[in-house]
Amino acid sequence: MNIRKAEEKDIPRLLALLGQVLQIHAEIRPDIFIPGTTKYTVCELAELLKQEDKPIYVAVNEDDVCMGYVFCQLKEQPFSTNMVPFKSLFIDDLCIDKQARGQHIGESLFEYVKQQAKVLGCYEVTLNVWAGNTSAEHFYEKMGMKTKERQMEYIL
Template sequence: MIRKAEKKDAPRVLELLREIAALHHAGRPDIFFGADPKYDEAALCEKFGRENERIFVSVDENDRVNGYVMCVLQEKDDPFYTQRPYRTLYVDDLCVDKAARRRGVGRALMDRAVEEARALGCYHLDLNVWACNEDAIRFYESIGMQKERQYMEIILDGRW
């Protein structure tokens, strides 16, 4: 079942945030510190109540969180007038517990995010995914997402 996140869900969501932090650290230790989540419990609970954020959790039959999606409503208005203004629902974070993967949880969470984006009158739903997170890239492609743009880098470690 997918439902809006509640304060009681914060400890479990923090556990899943630690999984994501560890994954990012393993893939890009030059950028990510380690397994500390990007929010503490107080900050996470505050996010649950923000007007421009939508956070949904997937729960099992015992109401235990096995995944979440965090979304932020954004108004895009180009100050240089090279792009049309539009509204988007940005997926800031998605995580499914390892034990619940490949069971439709991620798809159900993204379906709920798309439903919310439509209800909010958004043009699209978008997200960023790190190139080192190949499983996530495959998942997003499998549900029909496509590249909008690519960020590229050169690490300035003396080899350039």
């Protein structure tokens, strides 16, 4: 397994994997996610690939086929004047092809993101997990992540 920055040739696989992760979210939150859709279009993915502050890394097999991805965003802190300034690498989305799960691809991608965050001078790696996505919560806890904050909602 090799990890590299995503390229335009990866867009069809990225879309397929985005569909897989959307299905998981739609099962957890059918009130807000639409099954059969994806977070990005082909055009939006092509634009994202050009943005240095929003790197997308892919894990590819020996045939250079994308088996998993991680979408990241480089963020500058603070959100307000009462916080120490620092950089953060936010994981916007991480998905491994359902046929390839259990092969430690997610762990490899996560470790790669941690390395890149260090290279970029980041203080931390952060992400959000939907309540109910217990497999993702367990995975990230196994990778050493801890809950930083909780976002709560009241549905009207």
